[in-house]
Amino acid sequence: MLIDFFLHLKQRKLPVSTREYLTLIEALQARVGGHSIDDFYYLSRTCLIKNEANYDKYDQAFGEYFKGITALPGFDVDLPEEWLKAMAQKHLTPEEKNALEKLGWDKLMEEFAKRLAEQKEAHHGGSKWIGTGGTSPFGNGGYHPEGIRVGGQSQNRSAVKVWQQREFRNLDDSVELGTRNIKVALRRLRRFAREGAAEELDLDGTIRDTARNAGWLDLRMRPERHNKIKVLLFLDVGGSMDDHIKVCEELFSAAKSEFKHLEYFYFHNCVYDFVWRNNHLRWSEKFPLWDVMHKFGHDYKLIFVGDATMSPYEITHSNGSIEYSNEEPGAVWLQRLLDHYPSATWLNPEPERLWEYRQSINLIDDIMDKRMFPLTLAGLERAMRQLSK
Secondary structure, X not given: OHHHHHHHHHHOOOOOOHHHHHHHHHHHHOOOOOOEHHHHHHXXXXXXXXXXXXXXXXXXXXXXXXXOOOEOOOOOOOOOHHHHHOOOOOOOOHHHHHHOOOOOHHHHHHHHHXXXXXXXXXXXXXXXXXEEOOOOOEEEOOOOOOOEEOXXXXXXXXXXXXXXXXXXXXXXXXXXOOOOOHHHHHHHHHHHHOOOOOEEEOHHHHHHHHHHOOOOOOOOEEEOOOOOOEEEEEEEOOHHHXXXXXXXXXXXXXXXXXXXXXXXXEEEOEOOOEEEOOHHHOOOOEEEHHHHHHHOOOOEEEEEEOOOOOOOHHHHOOOOOOOOOOOOOHHHHHHHHHHHOOOEEEEEOOOHHHHHHOHHHHHHHHHOOOOEEEOEHHHHHHHHHHHOO
C-alpha cells in the first residue's frame, strides 16, 4: 500500500525521494505515530514533505489516495475506550431495537476482535462486517444501540479531516501572500538577507589544526559573516494599488524585520523625478530621484512593488503623469535607476495570467528586462534568486 502511495505522490509532482520514503517506513516500524489515518497523515507529511508550500498539494494527493478510509489496515491496535463505547445516533424503531441483540461489553469485545481478524477489506452498510453505516454493532455511523464506532465522528457532527479541509491551501506556492503564509515569505527573504549561517566551517583553521594533530581531524568553526545586504524598496501607492494594500503592508513589514539596511520610498504608478517617504507629506517633503541615487550606492538591491497598471502614456511620454507635468517620461527614470542599480526586480501583486492583457505591464516588464515577478511565494522566491546573482 505504501509503495503505491509513494508512487501516487510522485505522479502528483510532489518532490518526495526514496530516502524520505524509507524514513517513513522506519518511523512506522518504530511505532512513532498512532494508528488512525490522521496520525498517519501527520507522520507521513513530516517525513515526506520538506517545504510548507507543498502542503496543499500533499493534502489533495493524500485525500485522493485515502478517500473514504478512516483507519489503516494491517495494524494491531488497542482502540481507545471512547471509540469502543460510542454508540450510533440514529433513532431506531422498537422493531429494529428488538432485532439487534445487546451483546454486553465482554461479548461485544470478543465478537469485535473476531470480526476484525476475519475482515480483509473495507465494507459499507450491512449487518455484520466492520465498516460504515449498516446495523452491525461495529464501525462508523452504524445503527446498533450498543455499537463500537471505528473511526470518524458521531453523527450530526462534522467528520471532515484536516487533510480533507485542506487547511494549508493558502501555503500553496502559486497563491498570493496572505496573513497565514507571510511567515513562509519571511523564510524566503531570510535566505536572501543573510550571507552566512549561524556558524560556518573555517577551512583554513581546520587544515592547520588537523596538520598539527598528525592528521587527526580537528574541525574549526567561525561566526557567521556579517549581513551586508542593502535594499532600496520603492512602493507604488494609491489608485489601483488600493486593492493590494494588505499584501503590501505585510511584505513591507517582513522586509523591515529582515533587512538591516533597508531604505524605502513611495511613488504613484510610475517613477518620475521625485519620490517621497510620508504619504501625508508627499507634496511638501519630496526626495529628488537624483539625490536618492547619489546617496545610495550601486551596491543596493532595488525592489519595485507595484501593479504596473496605468495608461501607457504615463510610461512613454513627457507630461504623461496624471498628477503633474513631468518633463521626462517615466521610462527614462526607470532606466536611470536600472543603470545605477544593476541588481533589481519588480514584484507585481496582480495575477500573472492577466499581465499579457495590460500594455503598461508589458512595457515595464520590457524595461525591467523581464525581471518582473508575481507577488506570490513562488514569485518572491524567484525574485530573491534573481537579486542574489
